[in-house]
Amino acid sequence: MTETACRLYLVTPPVLEPAAFAPKLTEALDAGDVACVQLRLKDCSDDAVRRACDALRPIAQERGVAFILNDHPELARETGCDGVHVGQQDTPYAQARRIVGNDAIVGVTCHDSRHLAMEAGEAGADYVAFGAFFPTTTKDAAFKAEPELLRWWSELMEVPCVAIGGITQENCGPLVSAGADFLAVVGAVWNHPDGPGAAVKAFNAAIAAAEG
Numbered sequence: 382m383t384e385t386a387c388r389l390y391l392v393t394p395p396v397l398e399p400a401a402f403a404p405k406l407t408e409a410l411d412a413g414d415v416a417c418v419q420l421r422l423k424d425c426s427d428d429a430v431r432r433a434c435d436a437l438r439p440i441a442q443e444r445g446v447a448f449i450l451n452d453h454p455e456l457a458r459e460t461g462c463d464g465v466h467v468g469q470q471d472t473p474y475a476q477a478r479r480i481v482g483n484d485a486i487v488g489v490t491c492h493d494s495r496h497l498a499m500e501a502g503e504a505g506a507d508y509v510a511f512g513a514f515f516p517t518t519t520k521d522a523a524f525k526a527e528p529e530l531l532r533w534w535s536e537l538m539e540v541p542c543v544a545i546g547g548i549t550q551e552n553c554g555p556l557v558s559a560g561a562d563f564l565a566v567v568g569a570v571w572n573h574p575d576g577p578g579a580a581v582k583a584f585n586a587a588i589a590a591a592e593g
């Protein structure tokens with residue numbers, strides 16, 4: 382499997398039934414190169430998050446793909462996830478780091494803000510996430526980021542950057558060229574008309590083409 386410099390970071394749909402979603406995740410991960418899967422369940426109980434982690438985490442980890450939990454550092458540690466993603470309204474970075482430990486991945490949402498990203502990077506975040514780059518129907522995204530932010534960050538900083546928000550196989554090229562280390566995607570993978578495997582293959586090809 383060819384590994385590009387910029388890699389795919391899959392984020393799950395916000396509502397899912399683990400047994401039904403497991404084969405879709407398997408199809409996506411077996412189709413091509415994926416660096417990371419984020420379990421992002423909104424508005425559900427801790428037990429539902431635990432059940433989804435137990436069903437989906439092994440599918441990723443058995444394939445060498447990092448499994449990251451959104452929003453819940455305690456549950457991430459308890460369920461054996463590789464890390465946690467926290468936003469500006471979530472558990473603060475330093476607290477999340479204390480909970481999951483130094484060996485785990487902690488990523489931080491930084492919207493369109495150089496300041497937030499520098500703070501997170503200096504504090505020790507493993508990656509900073511910028512977005513939304515394009516209109517998205519997956520969530521109400523209050524911030525709009527431009528590819529220039531990725532260029533600025535990647536030229537100055539070592540900490541990897543993730544681009545998120547409305548990213549598709551067709552529009553991702555400028556984000557890759559601007560220096561995104563990861564493309565985080567929901568809809569363009571799970572809602573792809575030919576299935577998640579075809580979606581991953583198309584992303585891998587689009588990224589490779591943009592890297593030239």
Ligand SMILES: Cc1ncc(COP(=O)(O)OP(=O)(O)O)c(N)n1
Pocket residue numbers: 392419421451452466467468469470471488490510511512520543545565
């Ligand atoms: C990779 C990545 N980037 C950004 C987000 C958004 O996090 P947040 O702002 O906390 O919003 P929610 O996802 O929790 O609704 C993310 N989850 N992943």
Ligand SMILES: Cc1nc(C(=O)O)sc1CCOP(=O)(O)O
Pocket residue numbers: 392490492511512513514516517518519520522524545546547548565566567568569
């Ligand atoms: C979870 C999330 N966070 C965003 C941000 O801008 O921080 S945009 C977003 C949704 C991404 O889904 P899709 O790939 O379907 O647009």
Ligand SMILES: [Mg+2]
Pocket residue numbers: 451452466467468471
């Ligand atoms: Mg959050």
